[in-house]
Amino acid sequence: xxxxxxxxxxxxxxxxxxxxxxxxxxxxxxxxxxxxxxxxxxxxxxxxxxxxxxxxxxxxxxxxxxxxxxxxxxxxxxxxxxxxxxxxxxxxxxxxxxxxxxxxxxxxxxxxxxxxxxxxxxxxxxxxxxxxxxxxxxxxxxxxxxxxxxxxxxxxxxxxxxxxxxxxxxxxxxxxxxxxxxxxxxxxxxxxxxxxxxxxxxxxxxxxxxxxxxxxxxxxxxxx
Numbered sequence: 001x002x003x004x005x006x007x008x009x010x011x012x013x014x015x016x017x018x019x020x021x022x023x024x025x026x027x028x029x030x031x032x033x034x035x036x037x038x039x040x041x042x043x044x045x046x047x048x049x050x051x052x053x054x055x056x057x058x059x060x061x062x063x064x065x066x067x068x069x070x071x072x073x074x075x076x077x078x079x080x081x082x083x084x085x086x087x088x089x090x091x092x093x094x095x096x097x098x099x100x101x102x103x104x105x106x107x108x109x110x111x112x113x114x115x116x117x118x119x120x121x122x123x124x125x126x127x128x129x130x131x132x133x134x135x136x137x138x139x140x141x142x143x144x145x146x147x148x149x150x151x152x153x154x155x156x157x158x159x160x161x162x163x164x165x166x167x168x169x170x171x172x173x174x175x176x177x178x179x180x181x182x183x184x185x186x187x188x189x190x191x192x193x194x195x196x197x198x199x200x201x202x203x204x205x206x207x208x209x210x211x212x213x214x215x216x217x218x219x220x221x222x223x224x
Contacts, residue, residue: 002096002120006075008178009055009118013078015173017056031142031211032062032113035218038207039109039140040066042222047108050132052097052125053115057083059142060090063111071107073100097125105134113142117189122198130202133223139203141219144186145195145210153213161186161215192217 009016036059046067051059054072056079063070064087072092074080080092095101097112098121110129119125129139147154161183166176173179190198196205196219203221210217 002075005118005120005181008175008181009076010078012173012175012178013056013076013082016079016082017058027211027214027216028058028114029062031214031216031218032059034211035113035140035142035220036062036066036111038218039111039138039220042138042206042220043109048106050100050102050107050110052100052110052112052129053118054083054092055079055115057086057090059111059113060087073097098128099124100128100132102132104131105137106132107137108134109138109140111140111142113140114144116141116143116195117185126199126202130223135223137223138206139199139219139221139223141195141217141221143195143217143219144189144215145192145217146186146189147215148191148193154215158183158187158215186215192219195219196221 046069049063049067049070051063051070051072054060054074057072060070060072070090072083072090073095075094075096077094080094084092093101097119110133116122166179192208192210196208199205199221202224204224205219205221207220
C-alpha cells in the first residue's frame with residue numbers, strides 16, 4: 001500500500017503545487033504560516049529542522065523565513081526533484097517517515113504537513129519522530145482530519161472535497177484517481193482528538209486546533 005501511495009505522488013508531482021493553490025484557495029499557505037509562527041515560541045534560536053513528507057517544499061519555503069538549518073525528506077523521488085529545483089541550497093533525502101535515516105536526537109523540530117495520513121505505519125513513524133528529536137523537541141503536524149461531529153459547514157466542505165476537488169485536480173494533473181484518493185483518505189483518517197491520542201506515549205500535546213471553515217488541523221507537541 002505504501003508503495004502505491006508513493007507512486008501516486010510521483011505521478012502528480014509536476015502539477016501538485018498549482019492544484020493545491022487552486023483547490024484550497026491559497027489557504028494551505030496561510031495554515032503553514034500560522035503553524036510555524038506558533039511553533040517558534042517553543043524552539044531555540046536557529047533550530048535544526050527536519051521536514052518530513054516535504055513534497056515539493058512548501059513547508060520549507062515557510063521555514064526558510066526564519067532559518068536555513070533545514071533538511072527535507074520524502075519518499076517520492078519526483079516530488080524531491082521539484083523540491084531540489086526550488087531549493088538547491090537545502091539537503092534532501094529520499095525515505096519514509098517510519099524509517100528515518102538519521103541519528104538519535106538530531107533535530108530540534110520535526111514538521112510534517114498533510115503527509116501523516118499517507119503513512120501506513122503511523123505509530124512506527126511517531127516512534128521515529130521521538131527517536132530523532134532532541135530532549136523536549138517539538139513535533140508540528142498539519143493534517144486534514146475527520147470532524148468530531150458533522151455540521152452543515154462540514155457537509156459543504158465534504159461535498160466540495162469529494163465531488164468538486166477530484167474534477168479540478170483530475171483536469172489539471174491528468175490523474176483523477178489521485179484526487180479521489182486524497183479526500184477519501186480523510187474520511188478514513190482520525191479525528192483531531194484521536195490523532196492527539198496516538199501521540200500520547202511519546203509526546204505531550206501543547207496545542208491542538210481545527211482551522212475554521214476547513215478540514216485542516218494543527219498539532220504542536222513536545223517530546224516527553
